[in-house]
Amino acid sequence: MAETIGLYVHIPFCQKLCHYCDFLTFEDQDDVIPQYVDYLIKEMQLYQDRDYILDTIYFGGGTPSHLEADLMAKIMDGIYATFKVTDDCEVSIEMNPESVTEEKIKTYQAKGFNRFSMGVQSFDPKVLQIMGRLHSRQTAIDKFHLLRDLGCDNVSIDLMFNNPRQDMDILNRDIDQAIELNPNHISYYSLMIKDNTNFQRWLKAGRIKLFDEKTDRDMYHNIQDRLSQAGFNQYEISSFARDGKESRHNKKYWQLENYLGVGMGASSNIDLRRFTNTRRFKDYFAAIDQGQMPVESSEMMDLEEREKEFIMLNMRLRKGFDISVINQRFGIDFKEKYKDALEKHLKYKVIQIEGDHIYFTDYGLDVGNQFYLDIL
Known part of the structure; x- marks a missing residue:
C-alpha cells in the first residue's frame, strides 16, 4: 500500500567549514562528489519497492548548492525515476550565498525546486568573519535579490544570534536588514558550542566569550517581538513565516511523521523504527555495492517512547x-x-x-x- 512520506537528501560537501559547525560535511573531498551522487541514486533505488509517495523533499548538508548544477539535476532525475512525487510536493534546498548562481537557480527551478533556504547567519562583517563565513553582507543581499529576480517566490533565510562580536545593536541591524529583504520565512537560531569546533577550542582558550543566559533570552525575545511586528508568525521555537509559508518538511519532524533520509549520516523515521546511515564514504559505498542499506544504527522504539517523543517534538510548535x-x-x-x-x-x-x-x-x-x- 502506498505511503506518503518526506525525503531528506544529505549533501556532505562545503567549500569551507564554519567555525561553529559540527554537521557531517567535508571541505576537501570535491573529487568524491560525482561518485557520491551516483551512489546516492543507487541508495534511493534500494527503496524502490516500498511504494513511497513523496510530498516533501529537502536537500540539506553541508552545502547542497556547492554541487554543480548538472549533478543536482542528476539527483532530481533519480528521485523522479525512483519515487512517486505529488504535484504539490515542497522541494527545498539549502544554499550558501557564495555558491548561488543564475545557472544553478534556473536548473533547480527546471527540476521542481520551489523553496530556497539561504544560510546568511548575519549581515555584520565582523560577525561573519569570526563565524568563518565566506560571503559578505552585500553578497547575501545580492544573491537574495537574484533569487527574487528569477521568480523564486518562496525564499527563507537562516540567521543566528548570541554570537561572539554580536551585541544587541548588531542584532537589531541584522533584523532590520532581514525585514527589508522581506523573505517568506526566517529561521533564527541561538549559537550552540559543539564539540570539536573552532568555537569550542577558542572558548576553552579564552579567545572568545559567550553572552550570559539573560542576554541570550533578551536577544531571543527581541527577535520574537520585532519579527511579529513585521508580520511574521512564529510557528516553532526557531521558525518564523509569512502566512502559508511554513516549512512543510520540517513540520514532519516536529509532528513525528514518517520521513526517509538518504546519503551519508542521514536519519530516517518510519513508524516505530529510527535508523541512521554510516558517516564514512568507504562504508557507505561498500554497503550499497553489496545491495544493502548503508545503515549504521537502528532502533525499534516502543509506543511509550514514541508517545513521549511526540509530546516533546510537538511542543516545539507554538500551537x-x-x-x-x-x-x-x-x-x-x-x-x-x-x-x-x-x-x-x-x-x-x-x-x-x-x-x-x-x-x-x-x-x-x-x-x-x-x-x-x-x-x-
Missing part, C-alpha cells in the same frame, strides 16, 4: 498539539496519565490548556526543559 490526537494515536488518557506534570506546569504558567489544546506559554518557551523532564 502545541490537540490532546485528542495523542489520545487516539497512543491509546491513552493524556490528562490523566500526565496529571501531576500538567497541574504543576499550569500552576507556574509554563503551559496552557484550552479545551482540547495544549501549548507552551511565552514563558514556557524559555523554561520548557523542566516540563520535558517531568514528562519523561
